[in-house]
Each structure stands twice: as C-alpha cells, then as structure tokens.
Amino acid sequence: MADTPLVQMTGITKRFGGVTALQNVDLTAYAGEVLAIVGDNGAGKSTLIKVLTGVYQPTEGQIFIDGQKVDFSSHAEAIDAGIDAVYQTLALADHLDPAANMFLGNELTKTIFGIEILDNKRMRSETERVLMERLGVKLKSLDAPTESLSGGQRQAVAIARAVYSEGLRVLVMDEPTAALGPQETARTLKLIKNVKAQGLAVILISHSLDDVFEVSDRVHVQRRGQCVGVVKTSESSTQEVLGMIVGAEEAA
Numbered sequence: 001m002a003d004t005p006l007v008q009m010t011g012i013t014k015r016f017g018g019v020t021a022l023q024n025v026d027l028t029a030y031a032g033e034v035l036a037i038v039g040d041n042g043a044g045k046s047t048l049i050k051v052l053t054g055v056y057q058p059t060e061g062q063i064f065i066d067g068q069k070v071d072f073s074s075h076a077e078a079i080d081a082g083i084d085a086v087y088q089t090l091a092l093a094d095h096l097d098p099a100a101n102m103f104l105g106n107e108l109t110k111t112i113f114g115i116e117i118l119d120n121k122r123m124r125s126e127t128e129r130v131l132m133e134r135l136g137v138k139l140k141s142l143d144a145p146t147e148s149l150s151g152g153q154r155q156a157v158a159i160a161r162a163v164y165s166e167g168l169r170v171l172v173m174d175e176p177t178a179a180l181g182p183q184e185t186a187r188t189l190k191l192i193k194n195v196k197a198q199g200l201a202v203i204l205i206s207h208s209l210d211d212v213f214e215v216s217d218r219v220h221v222q223r224r225g226q227c228v229g230v231v232k233t234s235e236s237s238t239q240e241v242l243g244m245i246v247g248a249e250e251a252a
C-alpha cells in the first residue's frame with residue numbers, strides 16, 4: 001500500500017433538505033486495497049460513494065485524489081479523474097450482446113472508403129481480452145444477449161466496461177453480490193481481488209460481512225450518517241464490526 005491515499009474525503013456533510021445523510025465523514029482509500037464500507041440501511045453508504053463519484057455534490061467537505069483537491073460537478077468529471085462505479089442495478093442493455101454493452105455510447109469504429117462504420121470485430125476481441133486479462137473471466141457466449149448470461153457474468157461485463165478505461169484508478173461497487181448465489185458470489189469476490197491486484201483502489205459497499213472479511217483490507221463503518229470507525233480486516237472480527245454497525249449501547 002502506498003503512503004499517500006489515492007482517495008481522501010474529509011469532513012463530508014451531505015444534507016437533503018432537512019435530512020442529514022452524512023455528517024462530517026472522513027474516508028481514505030489506498031491504491032491496491034479493497035476498502036469495505038458497511039453500515040445499516042440508511043447509514044449513508046450509497047450517499048458517501050455518490051459524493052465521491054460526482055453524482056451528488058457535498059454540502060460541506062473536500063475530496064482529494066492523489067493529494068489534489070477535486071470538485072466534481074458531475075459523474076462524468078469523476079470518470080475523467082479515474083473514478084467509476086458499478087451499481088447493483090448494473091445499467092446494462094440486456095437485449096444487446098456483451099461487446100455492445102462494453103462499448104455502449106463509446107463504440108469503436110473503422111473507416112472504409114471514407115465511411116465510418118462500427119468495428120464489431122474489434123469490439124468483440126477487446127471485450128474478450130479485457131474480460132480475460134483484467135478480470136480472469138471467460139464468457140459462455142459473446143453472441144447471446146447479455147440477459148441470457150448468469151448474474152455473475154453480467155456483473156463481469158459491467159465491471160469490464162469500467163476497467164476498460166486505462167485511466168481507471170478507483171472502482172466503486174455498491175452491493176455487487178446482493179442478488180447472487182454462493183457460487184456467483186465467490187466468482188465476483190475473485191474478480192474484485194483481480195482488480196485490486198492491478199493496483200486499483202476498490203471501494204466495496206456490502207451488507208455481507210462474510211464477503212467483507214473475505215475480500216477487504218480495511219473496513220469503514222458508517223452509522224446514522226457518521227463514520228464510527230475504520231478497522232484493519234486482519235485485526236478485526238465480524239463481531240467487532242457488527243458491534244460498531246449497531247452501536248455499543250444497542251449491542252450491550
């Protein structure tokens with residue numbers, strides 16, 4: 001792990017009208033680590049990462065990437081800075097094949113006799129390459145519509161789309177295993193480890209402490225809009241983290 005955090009969020013407060021979703025939250029994530037964010041429903045996990053990914057602007061607080069202050073006014077600006085997210089609703093076009101999904105809105109083209117046409121062959125081979133080289137995944141079929149793939153393989157396509165960008169440095173995943181069975185969950189966790197091994201920072205929101213303890217290096221615990229602690233996974237336990245999630249007074 002590098003010394004300078006790749007991501008540093010300091011004093012983040014986010015209010016929606018009268019609702020305070022986040023109250024003075026600090027978050028750090030390093031290159032080459034998986035940082036898990038855990039907490040009960042409504043603890044502010046999704047809001048926190050939406051602030052990081054430029055979907056929401058913080059009411060207060062600052063964000064630094066590699067020590068440089070950033071001010072994202074849109075998700076597109078966060079993507080330009082190397083931060084992207086895969087949400088539980090994968091935002092895939094299910095009727096299109098995996099390659100079409102990989103390059104949706106970003107299609108590769110070639111010019112033949114002065115006419116620009118889609119380069120389907122290269123989009124397919126690139127899809128195959130990124131899935132294998134970066135995620136260690138081979139799809140059952142590259143021809144079928146994406147909806148015919150398993151949940152885990154669809155997840156892989158969504159992640160491949162994010163990691164295709166050479167500039168990607170932070171991959172945020174909000175509940176990636178929530179809808180998956182045990183086998184597919186195991187594959188998705190493997191894939192997260194592959195992404196981490198390439199030096200990216202992975203920020204993983206999960207309600208499954210089993211998944212969190214399997215794959216993360218550190219755990220950031222949110223409770224009622226505040227960060228109530230950050231622990232090293234190897235030095236903690238599910239009991240300890242659970243106690244932080246529900247709060248000491250309720251656990252006692």
Ligand SMILES: Nc1ncnc2c1ncn2[C@@H]1O[C@H](COP(=O)(O)OP(=O)(O)OP(=O)(O)O)[C@@H](O)[C@H]1O
Nearest residue numbers: 016019020021039040041042043044045046047048
């Ligand atoms: N767009 C919004 N407008 C108003 N309130 C919001 C908005 N988004 C989130 N909130 C509120 O902010 C708080 C934190 O919500 P958030 O979605 O970040 O929680 P979460 O930890 O992701 O929960 P879950 O585990 O259920 O996904 C909640 O009280 C929620 O109702």
Ligand SMILES: [Mg+2]
Nearest residue numbers: 045046047174
């Ligand atoms: Mg959420």
